[in-house]
Amino acid sequence: DAKTTQPTSMDCAEGRAANLPCNHSTISGNEYVYWYRQIHSQGPQYIIHGLKNNETNEMASLIITEDRKSSTLILPHATLRDTAVYYCIVRVATGGATNKLIFGTGTLLAVQP
Amino acid sequence: NAGVTQTPKFRILKIGQSMTLQCAQDMNHNYMYWYRQDPGMGLKLIYYSVGAGITDKGEVPNGYNVSRSTTEDFPLRLELAAPSQTSVYFCASSYSDRGTEAFFGQGTRLTVV
Numbered sequence: 602d603a604k605t606t607q608p609t610s611m612d613c614a615e616g617r618a619a620n621l622p623c624n625h626s627t628i629s630g631n632e633y634v635y636w637y638r639q640i641h642s643q644g645p646q647y648i649i650h651g652l653k654n655n656e657t658n659e660m661a662s663l664i665i666t667e668d669r670k671s672s673t674l675i676l677p678h679a680t681l682r683d684t685a686v687y688y689c690i691v692r693v694a695t696g697g698a699t700n701k702l703i704f705g706t707g708t709l710l711a712v713q714p
Numbered sequence: 715n716a717g718v719t720q721t722p723k724f725r726i727l728k729i730g731q732s733m734t735l736q737c738a739q740d741m742n743h744n745y746m747y748w749y750r751q752d753p754g755m756g757l758k759l760i761y762y763s764v765g766a767g768i769t770d771k772g773e774v775p776n777g778y779n780v781s782r783s784t785t786e787d788f789p790l791r792l793e794l795a796a797p798s799q800t801s802v803y804f805c806a807s808s809y810s811d812r813g814t815e816a817f818f819g820q821g822t823r824l825t826v827v
Contacts, residue, residue, distance in 0.1 A: 635815075644718075644804050644818030645757070688756070702747065702806070702816055703773070704757040 605689045610709040613683075619676040621708050623689030626670040633692045634665060635702070636674045638685040645688065645704075648674065679712045686710075716740050720805050720819035727795040727826045735790040735822050737805030745808045746788040747816065748772075748780065750801040757804060763788055795826045 606624040613619040625634065635650040649656055649663045651672070656663045662675040676683055688707040721736045739746065744765045749757040749772075759772030763782040777799060779791040788807075792799060802823050808816040 637816075642802075642821070644806075644820050645816075646818070647815035650815070703759060704749070706756045 605691055605705050607687075607689050607705065607708045609706070610711065612711050612713055613676075613679045615681060615712055615714050616678055619679040619683065619710055619712070621674040621676075621687050621689075621710065622671065623673070624671045625689070625691050628669050628691050630669075634663070634669075634672050635690040635692060636661070636663065637688045637690065637704075638683075639688070639707070640682075640685040648687075650692075679710075681712050681714060684710060684712045718805055718807055718817050718819035720803075720822050722822060723820070724823045725825070727792075727824065729795060729797065729826060731795050732791070732793050733795065733824075735792075735803055735805075735824070737788045737790065737819060738786050739788075739805075739807040739817070740786065741807060741809070741817065742785060743807035743809050743817075744785065745810065745816075746782065747806040747808075748778075748788070748790045749804045749806065750774065750799075751804065751821075752801050760790065760803075792824075797826050800824060800826045 633650050633652050636648040637645040639645045649661050651663045665672045686707040686709050688704050718739045747762045748760040751757045758774045760778050761780040763769045766782050766785050769780050802821045804818050804821050806816045806818045808814050
């Protein structure tokens with residue numbers, strides 16, 4: 602199973618881009634990279650996912666390196682409401698093609714005014 | 715659509731008591747999950763289900779049981795509550811096993827005293 606490594610915490614100034622890195626050096630070819638975030642005491646919220654190409658939606662951009670061993674989540678204009686724990690997850694597949702979302706400890710992003 | 719609904723939101727149990735945490739989704743999702751989150755920690759997968767009648771263990775299944783008699787409902791049963799089960803419990807669902815997002819409920823905060 603691929604594991605992910607993220608920094609424990611990061612700061613970002615309000616209005617600036619927040620770049621959250623994630624290492625997943627043992628990822629296999631058919632595993633997706635997912636990003637979720639959890640605002641204090643709430644259920645996790647899906648942000649974005651990708652397989653090999655860069656992806657963008659209304660919330661964020663996901664940049665995946667060509668060798669797929671790392672990725673970066675980009676919040677283009679961080680606001681105070683983006684303060685949360687951000688989880689980078691590689692979707693795990695077991696024998697029955699059942700994918701389980703396994704969470705690590707994530708990165709606490711603190712957006713500063 | 716209500717999404718994923720968890721009840722109750724809060725509960726205090728005495729050691730040895732039993733209870734069922736309810737989870738319902740109205741999105742016709744096949745996949746459902748139960749997680750627990752201890753203070754300051756990431757989410758740990760307890761049990762998951764790939765469809766009605768099919769369940770399997772996650773990372774931390776001891777002390778819990780689940781059933782999946784319908785697509786909509788995925789209750790989590792605690793038979794003999796212990797202080798170590800004090801946690802916030804999150805239920806989630808997703809349409810398929812890859813390439814799709816998971817939707818989370820707002821959590822049940824359980825205290826065992």
